[in-house]
Amino acid sequence: MTLLEVDHLTKHFGGLVAVDDLSFSVDEGEIVGLIGPNGSGKTTVFNCIMSTYIASEGEIRFDGEDVTSEKTHGVVNHGLSRVSQESNPINLLSVGGNIKLFMLPNSFLACALPDAVLARRSDGGPGVVDHAERVGLEDKIEETPDSLPHADVRRLEIAKALATDPDMLLLDEPFAGMNQAEIRTLSEQIEQFREDGISMVVVDHNMRGLMQLVDRVVVISSGQKLAEGPPEEIVENQDVQDAYLAGEHGGI
Amino acid sequence: MKGTLRSALLPVWNVLCMLLAPLDRALQPIANVYNRTLGGHFGEMNGLQFAVISLGFAAIATVPFWSPFYSETLNITFAVASIWAIFAMSWDIQSGYTGYISFGHSVLSGAAGYTIGLLILHYDPSMGPATTIPVAVLASLVLGLVIAVPSLRLRGPYFSLITLVGVLLFTNLIFAFSGWTNGELGIHQVDPFTYEPWVRYYYMAIPMLLVALGLIYISRSNVGMVLVTIRENERAVSSAGLDPTKFKISSFVLSSIPMGIGGALLVYYGRAINPTSFVEISNSIEIIAIAVIGGMGSVVGPLFGSFLFFFLEEEFLRDVIGDSSLRTLVLWLFVLSVLVFARNGVFRVIWHGLGAVRGDSE
Numbered sequence: 001m002t003l004l005e006v007d008h009l010t011k012h013f014g015g016l017v018a019v020d021d022l023s024f025s026v027d028e029g030e031i032v033g034l035i036g037p038n039g040s041g042k043t044t045v046f047n048c049i050m051s052t053y054i055a056s057e058g059e060i061r062f063d064g065e066d067v068t069s070e071k072t073h074g075v076v077n078h079g080l081s082r083v084s085q086e087s088n089p090i091n092l093l094s095v096g097g098n099i100k101l102f103m104l105p106n107s108f109l110a111c112a113l114p115d116a117v118l119a120r121r122s123d124g125g126p127g128v129v130d131h132a133e134r135v136g137l138e139d140k141i142e143e144t145p146d147s148l149p150h151a152d153v154r155r156l157e158i159a160k161a162l163a164t165d166p167d168m169l170l171l172d173e174p175f176a177g178m179n180q181a182e183i184r185t186l187s188e189q190i191e192q193f194r195e196d197g198i199s200m201v202v203v204d205h206n207m208r209g210l211m212q213l214v215d216r217v218v219v220i221s222s223g224q225k226l227a228e229g230p231p232e233e234i235v236e237n238q239d240v241q242d243a244y245l246a247g248e249h250g251g252i
Numbered sequence: 253m254k255g256t257l258r259s260a261l262l263p264v265w266n267v268l269c270m271l272l273a274p275l276d277r278a279l280q281p282i283a284n285v286y287n288r289t290l291g292g293h294f295g296e297m298n299g300l301q302f303a304v305i306s307l308g309f310a311a312i313a314t315v316p317f318w319s320p321f322y323s324e325t326l327n328i329t330f331a332v333a334s335i336w337a338i339f340a341m342s343w344d345i346q347s348g349y350t351g352y353i354s355f356g357h358s359v360l361s362g363a364a365g366y367t368i369g370l371l372i373l374h375y376d377p378s379m380g381p382a383t384t385i386p387v388a389v390l391a392s393l394v395l396g397l398v399i400a401v402p403s404l405r406l407r408g409p410y411f412s413l414i415t416l417v418g419v420l421l422f423t424n425l426i427f428a429f430s431g432w433t434n435g436e437l438g439i440h441q442v443d444p445f446t447y448e449p450w451v452r453y454y455y456m457a458i459p460m461l462l463v464a465l466g467l468i469y470i471s472r473s474n475v476g477m478v479l480v481t482i483r484e485n486e487r488a489v490s491s492a493g494l495d496p497t498k499f500k501i502s503s504f505v506l507s508s509i510p511m512g513i514g515g516a517l518l519v520y521y522g523r524a525i526n527p528t529s530f531v532e533i534s535n536s537i538e539i540i541a542i543a544v545i546g547g548m549g550s551v552v553g554p555l556f557g558s559f560l561f562f563f564l565e566e567e568f569l570r571d572v573i574g575d576s577s578l579r580t581l582v583l584w585l586f587v588l589s590v591l592v593f594a595r596n597g598v599f600r601v602i603w604h605g606l607g608a609v610r611g612d613s614e
Contacts, residue, residue, distance in 0.1 A: 052487075076493035084491075090484050093477065101481060102492040104474050108502035111474040114293065118474075164493050 003028045003168055003199050004049070004080075009058035011041075011048055011223075018044040020223040021058070026168065031190070031200045033214035033231065035207060037244060041223035042203045043085065046170050050082050051075050063167065073106060079167035083160075083174060087153045089145035095156055096128045096141035102163035103128070131163045135189060151182045158189075168199045175209045183209050206244075207235060219243070265605075272609040276300040295472050300606040308556075312457060316450035323567060327453045333562035334456040335521060338463050338514035340542040340554035345467050346507035347540075348548035349476060350500055351483030352404065352411045356419030357539050360508045361515030362531035363395040363422075364388035368516060369439035369525040370432065377441060381520060388519075389512035396508025397501075404500040407486065419533050426527050438526025445520050456517055463510045464555055470506070471551045479503055480549065545590045547597020556599040 004026040011019040019041045026032045036042050047053040049060055051072045060068045067075050089098050104111055110118070119127070132138045135155040145153055154174065161169055174190070175183045190200065190213060204210055210217070210231065217234045219226040221243040227234055234240055279299025287296045297305065311318075312330075319326035339361060347353045367388040371379055403414040426433045433439070445455045470476060478499050481489050489496045519525050529535070546557020565583055573579045594601050 050491075071495070072487075072490035073493050073495045076491060082491065088485055088488055090481050090488060092480060092484060097477060100474070101477055101488070101494075104478065104492065104494060106494050106498070108475060108499055108506075111478055112470055114473070160492070164491075 001028045002026070003030075003063060004201070005059075005061040006045070006049065007059040007061065009045065009048055009060065010056050011044055011053060012056050018223050019048065019220075022220065022223065022225055023058075024218045024225065024228065026199055026201055028167075028199055029194065029197070030216065031194060031202060031214045033207075033210040033217040034201055034203045034220065035205065035210065035217060035234075036220040036226070038205055040221050042205075042220060043172060044223075045220075046082055046172055046201075046203065049075070049080065049170065076164050076166075077106060079165075080170065081161040081164045081166035081168070082170040083157045083172060085172040085176065087145075087157050089153060089156055089160075091144055091146045093144075094141065095132065095137060095143050095145060095148070098145060098156060099128045099131050099141075099159050099163050102160045103131070103165075125165075128163075131159045134162055134192070135159045136185070150177055151179075154178070155186075162193070162198075166198060168201070169193065171200060171202045173204055174202065175204065187213055207231065211235075268605075269609045272300060272606075275303075276606075276609050279303050293472060294468055298607055298610070300609060301603065304602075304606060305552075309461070312461065312559075315457065316453050326567060327449055329562050329566040330559065331449075331453045331456040331521065332566075333559045334453075334460040335514050335517050336539070336542055336562065337555045337558035338460050338510050338517070339539045340546065340558050341464060341467050341551050342507045342510040342514065343539045344543045344548060344551055344554045345471060345479075346503045348543055348550070348554070349471065349479035349483060350503055352500060353540070354415040354504075354536070355412055355533070355540070356399075356415035356417075356422075356536050357507075357511060358531050358533070358535035359399070359415075359419045359422045360392045360396055360511035361518065361535075362527075364392045364512035364515030365519045365525040365530045366426070366433065366439075367391040368519045369442065372441055373434075373439050374432070381445065381516070385513070385516045388516045389509060392508045392512030392515065393505060396505045396511075400501040400504035404504060405497055415536075416533075419531065419536055423527055423531050423533070426531060434526075436527060438524050438528075440524045442519055442523045442525070444523050452521070456521060459513055459517060460555075463513060464551065467510065467551045475499075475503075483549070541584075541587045545587055545598055547600040550597070550600065553597045553599035557597065560598065 002025045006022060006024050009019055009022045010017070022041075022045065024032070034042050034045065044053065048055045051067070051070055051074075055068055058068070059066060062075070062078050062080055065078065067078055067080075070078070090101070093101065105118070128141065129138055132141055135158050137152060137155050137159055140148065140152060145156060148156065154177070158171075158174070171190070174186060178186065187209065190202075194200065202210060202214060207217070214231055216229065217231050218228045219234060219237075219240050226243055227237050227240050229237070276299040279302060283297050283299045283302035286302055291297070315330050316327050319330065339357065343354060343357045347357075365388070368384045371384050371387065399415065399418055403411045427435050430436070444452070446452050478489060478494055481492075482496055482499060486496050489499070515530070518530065522529065542557045542561045543554040544557070545561060546555065547553025561583075564586065565579070569579045569582060573582060590598060
């Protein structure tokens with residue numbers, strides 16, 4: 001079943017066309033790679049899906065519902081959650097507090113209730129510790145984000161996104177700045193999220209790290225779809241190789 | 253400069269720590285009882301912090317008994333401080349927490365005040381506080397919604413500008429309809445709660461303490477966490493699936509309820525209502541100054557700030573400096589120096605100091 005449908009999406013900023021008539025879809029349980037050279041519009045696509053930007057044209061449907069003009073928090077409550085390229089934890093709150101924020105109900109009055117009451121309402125659903133465990137942060141719940149190493153901050157970003165109980169995760173360059181061991185651990189965790197029933201779109205600027213992970217790849221260049229297919233096929237694709245060579249981005 | 257000040261004070265600090273650390277340790281068991289029971293709702297404390305807070309509240313609760321030993325006017329000063337503490341805490345739960353600074357909070361207390369004044373003047377002079385105060389608080393709440401809904405849909409400085417224009421507009425409305433409102437002279441037909449000064453103190457202090465408890469609870473709940481996140485990173489709130497607009501409007505409306513209570517108390521305290529002491533923008537600025545010297549974004553800070561501000565203005569500086577304009581100047585220089593040297597507020601400096609006597613943190 002199709003979960004996310006991006007339908008003829010166009011986004012322009014003044015005269016600049018960042019995303020140009022792009023269409024793709026993601027099925028339930030699928031992990032799709034969205035790749036393209038730097039500046040090809042990948043993050044803009046995410047921004048449009050999450051309503052950080054308003055799409056100039058086209059439609060975005062999630063789980064059968066039109067979410068094109070939904071506000072960001074509404075999109076999240078539909079079951080979509082994004083892990084941004086840049087980390088932005090709240091340093092005034094602990095790691096646990098940062099995760100908890102993402103678990104809160106969208107209601108002022110419900111937020112004023114004591115935690116014990118909230119926990120009873122959620123009927124034994126996952127707690128802060130459970131979300132931290134999924135990314136291996138369970139020992140750092142009391143720490144503040146600014147005392148964590150880079151890879152842990154990135155993990156916290158993923159834990160926050162998971163805490164909204166999403167059906168689909170949008171991961172924007174999740175492996176950036178990580179070493180080989182960290183990339184391997186994260187890939188395993190991402191596999192586990194899929195087992196847990198979360199579909200994913202993973203953005204990266206090359207295929208490194210994505211080959212084993214994704215079922216399908218969508219390549220965009222200058223905001224347009226260049227190719228789509230299984231990863232093995234995409235690596236061989238001549239158009240894709242040309243686009244990467246022309247942009248001097250060091251190959252796919 | 254700050255560094256040298258800090259290193260100059262370091263020996264003093266070390267001696268203080270040496271003296272206070274055993275006391276803190278001795279008090280810890282009592283604080284632990286509190287931490288286990290209510291700490292989850294109102295914040296955990298160490299021994300000294302718990303002792304200072306308890307003594308502080310005990311002192312506020314017994315002002316009429318000990319104030320004559322300091323001065324005859326102290327209980328009047330602290331009655332006024334109680335009312336302004338309500339204003340400053342109300343301002344804080346909205347502006348201090350969300351970072352959307354309101355320059356027009358006096359409009360909310362003014363709405364409550366004028367509701368009472370107009371009811372007594374034009375509707376029924378015999379109306380007592382039991383009827384007028386609920387209506388007055390409702391009026392603040394409605395005005396809060398009227399201001400919040402259009403202005404807090406926008407991000408950034410527009411909210412502050414709208415509150416600024418709002419307070420000017422409201423002030424001018426009073427003058428424009430002076431046939432109804434008595435303009436600059438105000439409305440004087442209000443009977444006080446009581447003429448007994450020490451009873452009057454409790455009429456101001458008890459509601460203040462109740463408002464404080466309520467707002468401290470809310471600020472320590474998840475609501476406080478969301479409001480602080482709005483200040484730190486509004487987009488993060490959206491990403492968490494929470495509607496920032498809804499939380500901003502709710503915090504403003506929440507803030508307008510105690511503003512209404514404070515406004516009503518001020519009417520019955522001063523037995524009068526006029527633009528100068530209620531609505532004009534200088535009142536809003538004073539609310540902000542009180543919150544700032546105490547410490548924005550802490551609720552208890554502004555409470556402390558109000559007692560400090562009025563103690564300095566009406567008692568301490570009055571004894572030291574005869575000239576009233578010079579006194580005001582010194583007071584505002586003090587506010588400025590808090591902003592420069594302790595921008596998180598005097599209360600936070602003391603509080604974190606108490607928390608660190610055993611070297612737990614900085």
